[in-house]
Amino acid sequence: MSYEAWILIIGSMAGITCGVVGCFLILRKLSMLADAISHTVLLGIVLAFLISQSMNGLYMLIGAAAVGLLTAVFVQLLHSSGIQEDASIGVVFTFLFAIGVILITIFADNVHLDVDHALMGEIAFVPFDLVQIGFLPPLPKAFLMLASVLIINLVIIVLFYKEFKITSFDPQMAAAIGIPVLLIHYLLMGMVSITTVASFDSVGAILVVAMLIAPGASAYLLTNKLSVMLLLSAVFGVIAAVVGYYAASYIDASISGCMAMMNGIIFLLVFLFSPSKGILSKRLPQKKLHEQIGK
Template identity: 85%
Template sequence: MSYEAWILIVGSLAGVTCGITGCFLILRKLSMLADAISHTVLLGIVLAFMISQSMSGVYMLIGAAIVGLLTTFFVQLFHSSGIQEDASIGVVFTFLFAVGVILLTIFADDVHLDVDHALMGEITFVPWDLVKWGFLPELPKAFLMLSVVLIINLLIIGLFYKEFKITSFDPQMAAAIGIPVLFIHYLLMGMVSVTTVASFDSVGAILVVAMLIAPGASAYLLTDQLKVMLVLSALFGVMAAVVGYYMASWLNVSISGSMATINGLIFLVVFLFSPTKGLISKKLSMKKLKTE
């Protein structure tokens, strides 16, 4: 596999994995919580390295999942105590993220993980960071992690599709018919946490928010069916990764930044020209209604 092909594959996997997970965040109006988790998982990664003295993807995923769930728990706790949700998110994620940065600087200064890498990612190094798992040949670690996380996320969505759908659209009804709303909520937050860590090498903690939110937001403007929304968000994620890579090569700029930019441009086009929810479509419908 060529160097360019691996970058496109890893970027596309990040787009698909983040895109389908982000759909449920859009429906639940939890976009800012995704931003918080994408930052606080840095603390989980650093703690996992300090305990295991290893940069193994398994330890990173476990540490990220624990801290991601911890972030959600504290936000819920403060919000239920009377503090506004946005204030709760701001306090929790800035504190945990700051602790992660401090511990990273002190205890992980001699490894390739640093603050810039954690924040911005560096997909150009992905094809060279090879690992060997079992009988498989040496493959890029980011590719293996994203593939495993994508399969896990798809299995969870498949097993709990009905629960995710009902709790996303009507949590009160879900609770009334006996669906464990809180369990599904924390399950989704765990998915967001491990998805964020798996995407670190390609887009970093900050730009992963664009991959989580923009494809789902674009798909939301085009359909009212959840299954179609999941498929569209995955396609938009792949489109942003591929077009973003070639734009970055053409302009000689950051690849992850270009991918995030294309995500934003896709959303802008859909926002303007969506047949049912687009700004221009609405204006034309209003004009037609006034004419009639």
């Protein structure tokens, strides 16, 4: 498979994986928690490396999931103690992220694990980082990680679709009918954590937030049905990845940056022209009404 094809495939898979999980963050009004987890999982990656002395993707996912859950637990504890949620998120994520940066600079300075790579990522180099599994031909490590995480996320969503849906729209009702709301919440945080790590090589910790939030936010403006929202967010993620790649090639800019930018452009277009919730669509009936009144 060609170099360009791998970038398009991996970028699209990152868009799908992040977009689908991000829908539940949008519905739960936890967008900023995604930003926190996308930074604090850096600590999990460093700890996984220091303990295992290996860059194996499985160890990274385990470390990231553990620290992602720890982030959610700390935020919940501070919030339940009376501290505002945004302040709780700000305190926890800056503290854990700072520890991760310090550990990288002290203990992981001589390995391929640096702050710039973790923060920004670089999808242009991803097709060259190949691994061999059994009888399969050498495949990019990022592709295998994203494929594994995408399958895990889809299986979890299918198995717990009703629980995710009810807890996202009405957590009080969910608790009343016996659904473990907190357990579902931490399960989602674990999904966000491993999704973030799987997308690190493609877009890095900072830009992954755009892929987690923008596709779901765009889909939210177009439908009131969860299943359609999940599908639309995946489609928007793919469109942003593909168009972003060709835009980056045309203007000779960062590929991951252009992919994130396209997510913002798609959201802006939907925000303006959405048939039911778009700014221009809302103003058009008012304009017609004023014209009729004027007549």
